[in-house]
């Protein structure tokens with residue numbers, strides 16, 4: 001086995017070489033912690049999930065999508081790290097997006113694992129993956145309010161429908177508020193509630209080795225999608241940026257993201273993410289000028305006309321998340337009535 005050392009904060013973690021990992025997909029991060037890399041077919045991407053083992057007892061953070069191959073890879077990894085007959089005890093979910101939560105139901109059925117997730121994720125599961133019609137209607141209404149032209153509404157409001165195929169929801173056994181200390185594989189991990197990407201998104205922080213399991217909150221190569229939509233919190237970008245600062249204050253030795261490779265320099269990455277969003281906020285404020293625009297008009301001016309429905313909807317909802325933070329900060333004025341939501345630059349307020 002080809003071992004590549006990952007050195008962080010004077011400590012040494014060993015990782016399996018990338019060439020071998022392509023087949024095995026299992027990497028040791030620290031004693032008793034392994035990363036498994038699972039495929040996400042529709043984006044030719046990988047989601048990283050983490051196994052915490054003590055003897056033959058294994059706990060898991062995130063579980064990949066629901067396909068037979070992905071579930072089989074998780075079950076094989078559990079035996080690989082825990083030995084033949086290893087048992088899966090706890091499954092913690094960072095958030096309910098398909099690549100993190102999809103296989104939860106299948107794993108509960110197969111292993112009886114206890115499922116932990118933040119309580120703000122729980123009410124989103126049924127409308128998103130089981131009884132979709134009400135949410136699809138709400139999304140359609142929201143798209144119209146934000147200026148999406150009628151010919152685009154139907155495609156955009158139905159864009160998520162296919163995702164349910166990759167999710168078999170499991171009922172949570174433990175609902176988290178954040179700030180709990182969980183024991184996984186004999187380690188103590190503190191739950192850090194980091195709303196923004198999803199209302200009940202959580203990270204886990206290893207209190208002994210200062211490892212930050214960051215979920216989708218801090219990714220090394222891409223900027224996390226932050227969207228304002230009917231299931232989001234009311235100011236997701238503001239919450240996301242605050243969450244970044246809280247995580248940075250933990251002074252993590254190593255960041256283990258859900259996508260991309262582990263990295264040590266959290267401060268530089270967090271600074272880049274702040275700068276990226278600040279630039280976007282300034283750009284949107286500047287383009288509003290004195291004009292009153294819908295969210296859709298803003299999205300087209302920033303990102304141009306997109307052809308892919310996913311890209312269109314993400315551009316709109318990402319633009320709305322920025323507009324909302326600008327409105328919270330009083331940099332733009334948000335006008336809302338039953339006919340729609342429009343935005344314009346704020347006039348200077350009289351002082352005194």
Ligand SMILES: [Zn+2]
Pocket residue numbers: 095097197216
């Ligand atoms: Zn996600």
